[in-house]
Amino acid sequence: MNTVSRTLIATAAGMALLGVSACSGNESGESTGNPAPPPQAKAITSFDPCTFFAPEELTSLGLSTQSEDGGVVEQEPGCQWQGEEKILTLLKNADQTVESYETSGNWDSYTKKSIAGRSGAVAVETGATGQGGCTVLVNAGGGVAVYGVDGLMRDSVDACGEAEKVANQTASRLPE
Structure with a gap:
């Protein structure tokens, strides 16, 4: 994999994480800082x-x-x-x-x-x-x-x- 590909993949992954963290707010839209726990398997x-x-x-x-x-x-x-x-x-x-x-x-x-x-x-x-x-x-x-x-x-x-x-x-x- 070349340097450009790695950079694009790293940038995309970072953007995805940023997008996920922006969506993890409480009802008032404020970020709680605590991600929701993953659902437990039954x-x-x-x-x-x-x-x-x-x-x-x-x-x-x-x-x-x-x-x-x-x-x-x-x-x-x-x-x-x-x-x-x-x-x-x-x-x-x-x-x-x-x-x-x-x-x-x-x-x-x-x-x-x-x-x-x-x-x-x-x-x-x-x-x-x-x-x-x-x-x-x-x-x-x-x-x-x-x-x-x-x-x-x-x-x-x-x-x-x-x-x-x-x-x-x-x-x-x-x-x-």
Whole structure:
């Protein structure tokens, strides 16, 4: 790189920094001298639901240790494990919390309760009452972990009981 190029790059970088510092004032337009702290990454974003359960946990629940993609929508990635009677799903969502899910979802029932000492809820989606499926939501790492149990036959399992049991046994390991 020649001297002219280095000088132009250094000048451009300096101008960019000057422009950024000029924009960091308070509401009255005065510079506070303290740059805004960078936004903190949510711990839930680096959490991998697909590696969360130990193989022994899965087999004790009557589930395969082989996970499959369980995310239906992009903002809720995760995995599912199938057994003879049920499917267990664990998803994450960095944009929602237990509180925001209550108002943003369509629920036949939504009961807030403590799950392993965390804010949580046991919920049944609209139209799913009596169909063998249940969701347990737990606040974790600035977002929410979503446990789901679906019975392969309508009466094969107590889906809410199973989902709540799994969440209570494992939610303490979720990101803070």
